[in-house]
Amino acid sequence: MFHSIRFWRNYGIIVSFLLLLSLLFQSGQIFEAVPSFEEEIIWKTYPFPNEHFxxxxxxxxxxxxxxxxxxxxYNLRFVDGKGRFHGLIQRWKIEDLQKFVTEAKIHGEGLLSYNIKNYGKNDMSGILLEYEQQTPSGEVIAARDLFLRSKNKGEVYRIAFFVPKQAEKPWHKTVFDTMVSTFKPI
Structure with missing residues (x-):
């Protein structure tokens, strides 16, 4: 039994597509084009005894x-090895955190959106800022900034997490939340 020309043409298109897809998967180009943390993340804990966390x-x-x-x-910069996010872990001398956050919003250049939330978990309290900011070069950055009150009066820890807005994915929030949940004063 012979099939029509239309059948063979469609069959050829499907086989060509599957072959191309197979080659892209083997070369890793599909995975590089769409980076994700769908694979299991291996976490490494870093103690900073001089900074007490x-x-x-x-x-x-x-x-x-x-x-x-x-x-x-104190100022520590972190960068993902594949360039998917970066940020800071800092210790600040801030007497009035609420005033500091309010003034930061007023003086923040290029702010496109800004959300302030009270934060409290694991016996720590503070303020979480989620915002989008346009850089002088025109790039839009999605940011999460958590300020946690230290046991030392007048000191605040800051966990800042930045991602280019066009590359932001749901797993970025998961990475930030996990980092925050592992932060512990020592």
Missing amino acids: QIAFPSTTSIQPIPVGGEVL
């Missing part, structure tokens, strides 16, 4: 202390 990062993350000054008492 510990926190976990995905194992693909590099960390680097950076110079401090002014109200910032």
Whole structure:
């Protein structure tokens, strides 16, 4: 029994598509084009005894202390090895956190959206800021900034997490939330 020309044409298109898809999967191009954390994330906990805290990062993350000054008492930069997110862990000298957050909003250049929430978990309280900000180069950054009150009066820990808005995925929030849940004063 012979099939029509239309059948063979459609069959050829399907086989060609499957072959192309197979080649893309083998080369890894599909996975590189759509980075995700759908694979299991391996977390590594870093203690910072001189700063009296510990926190976990995905194992693909590099960390680097950076110079401090002014109200910032400690400054640690983290960057995902594949460039999917970056941020800061800091300790600040801030007497009035609510006033600080209000003034930051007033002076924040390029703010496109801004949401303030009270935060409280694991015997820690603070303020969570979620905002979008346009950089001078025109890029829009989605940010989560958590300020946690320290046991030392007048000191606040900051966990800041930044992602290019066009690349933001639901798993970014999961990574931030997990980092926050692993943050512990020691």
